[in-house]
Amino acid sequence: MPRRRDEMVPDAEFRSYYGQPVIKQPIWHEPHMPTYLYLGGMSGAASAMAAAARLTGRDRLELAARMAAFAGGTAGAAFLVAELGRPMRFLNMMRVFKPSSPMSVGSWTLAAQGGLTSVAVGSAVTGVLPAVGDAATLASGLSGVAMATYTAVLLADTAVPAWHEALRELPFLFAGSALASAGAAVMLTTPRAQAGPARAAAAAGAMAEVVAGGLMERRLGLVGEPYRQGRAGRLMRASRVLTLGGGLLATVAGRSRALTALSGLAITAGALCTRFGVLEAGRVSAKDPRYTVVPQRERVDAGRPASVPGR
């Protein structure tokens, strides 16, 4: 278990307007958005596992992964639509494809993921057009890895300091978490004999998640503070304990149904904690003007302000 770092960032002197935030806090709700991030990640990694299982001929695991990817994708999409201010207009997401908008890229990715996993599951359940189902499964392996990682860009591509500054580590954090949670989901729904790769995925994903999270908090300095403090800090710490514990358990739980269940639930809970924690840290970092003002002020005072030449 990573040691909690108790280093205190010295209280930076800064000025603000009555302590009010400079930027707006993300308006995304709980549990919708963090749950979507979890489900999307899990679905994506599960698709990759389904594709891998197809290629390596692990039928039961493939079916479980197809189901997990489908369930995660459709439930995630439902949460995402519910998150909209005007849910009836969710199809407006399909008006354009904008590479500059991770939300647009994500919408198309989610559409692809949802479509492919539906076809894959539909085919598997009904036995209709098995070749199409298999092709969809393989294709969803591609949409899946995009699905599992684009959400990191979605968060990083904002003015929220704790997200934007974490643009390097967030994709790995989410990818690891996705792998762990998909591994956990598949591990729980696959006969033990075939579940080896899922257990491996759960354990490997958990390690990656914990390492990426640790690296992120270490590198961020002041703007990493929200990940260590308050509710977000508690969630991130809980996530680390659960993920690490669940991951370790996964490596040894091969023979015990109960231990497998415990491991899967711990990893799932850890993955959820990660998403809730990241969301909360973002909110806190947006709310406190310190995280917006201090780094910017330092840049200006150091004589190297940001520059994006105008047209």
Added chain:
Amino acid sequence: MAECHPVGYQWVMEARERGAKVFHIDPRFSRTSATVDRYLAIRAGTDIVLLGALINHVLSNGLDFREYVLAYTNAATLVNRDFRDTEDLDGLFSGFDEETGRYDPSTWAYEGDVPEEEELTEGGKRHAEAAGSDSYGARGAGASATPPEDPTLTDPRCVYQILKRHYSRYTPEMVEELCGIPREQFDELAEAITANSGRERTTAWVYSVGWTQHSVGVQYIRAASILQLLLGNMGRPGGGIMALRGHASIQGSTDIPTLFNLLPGYIAMPHAHRHDGLDHYLEREGADTGWWGNRRAYVVSLLKAWWGDAATEANDYCFDYLPRLTGDHGHYATVMGQIDGTVKGYFVVGENPAVGSANGKAQRLGLANLDWLVVRDLVLVETATFWKDAPEIETGELRTEEIGTEVFFMPAASHVEKEGTFTNTQRLLQWREKALDPPGDCRSDLWFYYHLGKRVRQRLGDDEIDRPVMELTWDYPEIGAQRDPDAGAVLREINGTAADGRLLASLRELKPDGSTSCGCWIYCGVYADGVNMAARRKPHTEQGPVALEWGWAWPANRRILYNRASADPQGRPWSERKKYVYWDGTRWTGPDVPDFEEDKAPGYRPPEGAKAEHALAGTDPFIMQSDGRGWLYVPSGLSDGPLPTHYEPHESPVRNALYGQQSNPARRTVDRPENPYNPALSPRFPYVYTTSRLTEHHTTGAMSRPLPYLAELQPEAFCEVSREMAEEIGLDNGGWATIVTTRTAIELRVLVTGRVRPLRLNGKVVHQIVMPYHWGYSSGGVVTGDVVNDLPSIVLDPNVYIQESKAGTCDVLPGRRPRGRALLDLIERYRDG
């Protein structure tokens, strides 16, 4: 000014951009203070000390504009040898009667002027009667056109020497001690105004109710007048004293007055006991010299406008149809009459006295004791709903079921739903078009009074007593489905017509023989040649800076009054830089309409016995005055002395350091149980309060609190206190405070701010609390709050009966006020001390 007149304030900002130095003197650091060169914090109620010290600075350093002062003011005039100044009587002038609390002004007159024979008496004693003062410059008792003078200004009885003596004790040290303005700030101000006055430069003063709402209110303005006259800043471009008004067309409502003591055009209201017929009235109300010498033409033309053919020479032009005064019929006297049951009915039009007038409880007790009440407003103001939601209902002092007042609420049209004119502070009439019909039953005031008049006339008959109403000219064309009387026709009646119906072009055409009619002589010419001059809208880019073709200013479209003073006695501009109206050898000319007879040469000297304007020399610019001079010293017309003198507010936490006399001896108090006073110097009421306004709201909030866009900008009643005061009392920013006087206690949210600073007066720290007064308990308000004007007492300036609401004392407690009966108990404890 930025706070309450942001649109007009743009010109101050522009002047500042062009290099003008702007000072702001106010108890409260407002948006104006934030945008000027220098802000001077002053204790509320001490401005005469500051102005007096500036006068003293000018006089003792010989900084007055001597040529201007000698020629255009009464500085050289000699005063009655029996006159005694406050210097001699420790704060009193000669003629004070302790018993009545009033002055006999006869010793204040110029040398050789005999006081009027039969001055109004009360209890067998002569005294200066107020509520006639608006026209006093015109009074017969005023002054002769050619009083004895000492051009060397050395005679101890000349005005200049009296002034010098009177203000000698108004020193920078006194300013520091009484106003709380440090020496260096005073020096900077004194230097700025004197350096920016004289031939080449001028200084202007702008004031508002911070100067008028005091028991010495009129004398505040007088003090500024003295300073401006001494510095030669009157009648010249960039000079003057500008009164900022509290509403649109408040200037208009004194020109065509809603005041009990005036007829249109500042003509005095006849008095029941003082006047006997038109001739007698004209003889007594105004001087024969100066422009008021023409008053017969104005009064007769007014009577002709009102009663038309019924007004004939034989019946004194229906002069006896005019109502008569019997005394003070001002707002507060009326309210006391209501409480006493002598006033039975009440019209309240576009006002909200239950929130806007001093001592709101007395206002509401009066309302509750009426037979009927008519309220005309845009929304159900507190004055119309007092019977169900007044604070007195909550305390149990009033019970809805016991209030017999029948309230008629008449919804009013807004300014875009009616046509007519606004007259702004610089006397500019601007015509407004009607944009749309008022909704539902809403109607303009013009519609209301016209149709009310018609209905009243339908109910009257041929009785002698009905004739004043039946014979009124009441025949305006009615327009549209709502039958609105034609406001243009009303303006044409105000402008006036000749016998042949031709619209008059100038007030010079008005005749005393009944051949002309004119609803307001100073407005004569607004419809010259059948053109609505007030509706002119030629942009400033298409005409000179004086912009004579934008709207129309009374009188005669003159933009600067007394502008003859912008030239020297010989008629030459004082300087090229300040060139304005001047004598070109044959006539007066310049970018403005000369406020002088165009062809009266500077060398004109009046022949013996000349009347009216002919009695004034070619060097007398102040043509409304009987002597044509600017009055540094006022020999008659004021109730509380010929020279402004500092008196502490009626409720003050400090002693008057200038005189033994603490407060204005002639102030009017209302000693009744509804109107208890905080004792002066009382330790129970250690804080000074002042009331104020905010940009976001309009007066009592009736036009702003019901509007979400305005209400959200200042949603709650609050007070501003200094950090030091907050700490002393235990007030939290954003928390609550309870403000207590002997009248009542109210609760306000607290804004702790560095803008309010404690004042150090001779070692003693005085805290001031500032309270915007825009909130009330209803007014259809999206937001409501306690009524700040429930705090002040009714104590009045003796000249114009304005209340002292800008300076008083209070106590402040942390937290919210008690409710119901407990509130009364709290006040009881404070009263009993």
Added chain:
Amino acid sequence: MAERMGFFTDTTICIGCKACEVACKEWNDVPDDGFVFRATSYDNTGALGASTWRHVAFVEQDGRWLMMSDVCKHCTHAACLDVCPTGALFRTEFDTVVVQSDVCNGCGYCVPACPYGVIDRRQDDGRAWKCTLCYDRLRGGMEPACAKACPTKSIQFGPLDELRERAEARVERLHAEGVTEARLYGENPDNGVGGTGAFFLLLDEPETYGLPPDPVVTTRDLPAMWRWAGGAALALAAGVAACFLGRR
């Protein structure tokens, strides 16, 4: 495209009358923003948001009281526009940034993207709103309502190039008069958002007024984000593959 239009808000002559806030709401039919006494000087609307498109900030300092009318910056590189997934936000012919309320589906992504905290989603309505620089008035050849209502010309509207020149001259003059703290904010076309269409003359550091001292359009780093995400995606794929290799 027509000339780029914008605002130059000169806080040195702002008198804090809030006429801009009210005129904006009147013209654009923006609802009230609640009735809360905030005890933050004379500011009771708090900040720019979905229902406050002009906001006057009041900063009390020792001996001075700063007032500043804030507004959407209409950035050259507008993050809100970049990240909008539906195309509801678009750039007009005046080079301003406007939300089409009939397209917006309220995803809310623009809200945390804005480095100035301008755009926000309305709770009851579900869509994102902000200053349109009175697009409808501009198309009608009129100036925006706030500029029209401003009594002191603190809010100036016009072609951006012209405003920039005017602003520079103004700052030079203020410096010559000894107001050395005067500085422009947002006019630099090489700043983190490529210059703003609405810029300001301030008398103190931007953060004092609630403005970010060195804002960056978040999409500046988007290529890097995709690269890192791509790396993570590859790593994920590799990780999955690794788990499936080895023995059966």
